[in-house]
Amino acid sequence: MPRHHKNLSRLFVEVDLVVGSELKLDKPQTNYLLNVMRKKQGDELILFNGRDGAFLAQIADAHRKGATIALIELAVEQTPASDLWYMFAPLKSARLDYMVQKATEMGVGHLLPVITQHTQLVGKLKHDKMVANAIEAAEQCEILNVPTVHQQISLADLLDQWDQVHPNRKLVFADEGAPAGGAANSLMEIKDQPVALLVGPEGGFSDAERELLLAKPFCVPISLGPRILRADTAAVAALTLIQSNIGDLR
Incomplete structure (x- = not known):
């Protein structure tokens, strides 16, 4: 992962992740993102789902009922799942x-x-x-x-x-x-x-x-x-x- 990405907060989501798409977080994750992590509109973060890799993303809308996240680029390819x-x-x-x-x-x-x-x-x-x-x-x-x-x-x-x-x-x-x-x-x-x-x-x-x-x-x-x-x-x-x-x- 690029060095400047390592300082970004990471958020796990269940949905599929595709560059150029947007996703709306549910209320609990929105609360976590805005109130616990103290993020705001325009802030960048890393999203991952355990399947598609890690993505650089940006908060496109910080509405408290459901923040919208825009996926910018694939930051890290998905690694193989552990069999342990x-x-x-x-x-x-x-x-x-x-x-x-x-x-x-x-x-x-x-x-x-x-x-x-x-x-x-x-x-x-x-x-x-x-x-x-x-x-x-x-x-x-x-x-x-x-x-x-x-x-x-x-x-x-x-x-x-x-x-x-x-x-x-x-x-x-x-x-x-x-x-x-x-x-x-x-x-x-x-x-x-x-x-x-x-x-x-x-x-x-x-x-x-x-x-x-x-x-x-x-x-x-x-x-x-x-x-x-x-x-x-x-x-x-x-x-x-x-x-x-x-x-x-x-």
Whole structure:
């Protein structure tokens, strides 16, 4: 992206983007653009939708009921979507928000909440909020692909359906019982295969869940070291290991 574009605010939209066209924002996005981002008519910004690339745009009309945006030029070509899945036991609100944002920043393409025996879920999991957090992270970090946020599934159902839903994909899971060290070697052995990462809840996987995971031929246990990590910290640590050894940070 040209250097002068990097200082522009970024806004994710759902509609198709075509140079020379105009689009009218809905009321919530108009409010965000004019009152939160404090933009006005004539200001430039970057629009993206996760499909067509990033576009230089200008606010043609700043009416509070629905701002109109004119698309000027394609600023950056669309990048390929990530095939990395991040599967996780949901956390309490603020830490879940953080985890979704960091997973997006780390290049995850799919987010899947997994309910385990020790999952501490207070109330109903807010799917829309996870989507909003992923979008916010993409807007702030110049990411063109917003992860797909899937509906929650139990660990038992995930493993039962694995071969049908995720054929040939390896499931790397953070195993507190694995010996420290050796994670890089384990990852290099599957470097040419699609991968998903699974991080359990604060209390870890139950003994029965761990035995079930270890019994599956598609599961790859890795250690995150000798320290006890919070689940949101473990997410960043594990994703860093994957991306630096077999992902896009190599």
